Amino acid sequence: MKQVLLILAILLLNFSCTSSADSGSYQSPEQTYQETKLSLEDQERQSPLNFLKSDGTYRENLVGKFVLEGNVTNSASAITYKDVTLQISFYSSTQTLLGTEEQTIYEYFPPGQSVSFKFKTFGFQDTKSIGWQVIKATPAN
Structure with missing residues (x-):
């Protein structure tokens, strides 16, 4: 019984020492917020495709061109x-x-906003549907 109590006391002492070492690295909430914000900005800067989505519609006009209209949302x-x-x-x-075909929209896309676009293209022979x-x-700032 004494051996069990001794082992428990040693384990308790070991855990309390470990947790007190971690508490010495306390950071103020303001520092943590700033670090988190910088980390988020780095993520957004390095992976723009994760934050830009596009949707919209298309139709064929009278001269056989496809008209694509939609939005890109940041x-x-x-x-x-x-x-x-x-x-x-x-x-x-x-x-x-x-x-496939590439079209570039030369606009700024601010955070949390959408920018509309409209393209006309002939596409390819026998086209029945379109996706984009x-x-x-490019990060602007």
């Missing part, structure tokens, strides 16, 4: 992006990829 909280490039994919009736996604962007 969900980042700190970084403004610019010069967003969309990759437009053209598909057949069997969903076979016929080809953001493939490139």
